[in-house]
Amino acid sequence: MAVQTRIFPLALAVGCLATVAVPVVVYAQSNPGFTFNWGDGPSGKQQLRYYLEYGTPGFMNDRYWLRLGKQNVAINRINITYPDYFDGHFNAKSIELRTGGTSNNSLFSLRRDPGEVMPLAEATVDQDNRVIDIIPAEPIPAGKDVQVVISNVRNPQVGGMYYFNARIGSPGDIPLMRYIGTWILSIARN
Template identity: 75%
Template sequence: MVRVQRLLPAMFAAGCLVASGMPLVAQAQSNPGFTFNWGDGPSGSQQLRYHLDYGTPGFLGDRYWLRLGNQKVAINRINISYPDYFDGTFNAQSIELRTGGSKSNSFFQFRRDPGKLIELAEVTLDRDNRTIDIVPAEVIPAGTEVQVIMSNVRNPRSSGMFYFNARIGSPGDVPLMRYIGTWIISIARP
């Protein structure tokens, strides 16, 4: 019994030394974090939520989860514009729309419910005008949580903040696009 009482403090000290020398695994850019606005940037109510799987410069194969939120009107088209200094690339075949999905805790992102897949009629990438146009096969009803998932994204070569603007089109006589908000996407070095 005396040997066990002497051995326990030594094992505890050795365990603390080993644990302090091990690097911790962190998930990069899982949340937008704190955002400070000044000038002509979007207000707090216009900022849309997003999640990046990696969010590091030049990373090939990143996935962007861009939430549009609950819209009060039906949606028949989604248009996303991105800035000219964003030199990353997108893959039109890897863009999908989903309804619902988890309202996951922003700290624990281990399990993510991607929601129900929406069939798409067309996805158009216009690299000259820096826009992504997404047309669902059927109109998305009003009051539906919608998110755009872009897989196989190549992040820009350098870190920075990038404003991605979202506009939606509603069915009706006049095909006007309505601005609904901005994702302020932050790409940072690990």
């Protein structure tokens, strides 16, 4: 009888602890889990990593963390194009450029360590031509981890897959934009 009375409080404590330790469901989108690539689309090497705070259709005030990664050349301009069927909205005043913050390969390290904010000379959003243009105040040196953070995004009304293409410009005599990859954003369906 004494053994049963000692086991009961222990079982009750373990049961309560297990109830408290249940993980909370997170409403965030990250990289596409399983994708097919064919044709001239972006290969696995050209897919860029991203993180969406919510990633739900029509959600206002979402935040996109679009990682460019480390580049072999200095960057003095970033150009992002998105498809015409993306009916979401971006605010140019809510665009940041960050370096660092992605020291390990964990996707969620973007969220834990946001990195250092780089001053911008200009950030524009051309809704008609579907282009986001970002010019840092000073060129970003080669080899630095770079990510674009866009806050106050209004997601499209319909969920789906959206291809955002990234191009960078480097300081030099010829101002050519170089394609570096594509973010395949997946907005959850209702």
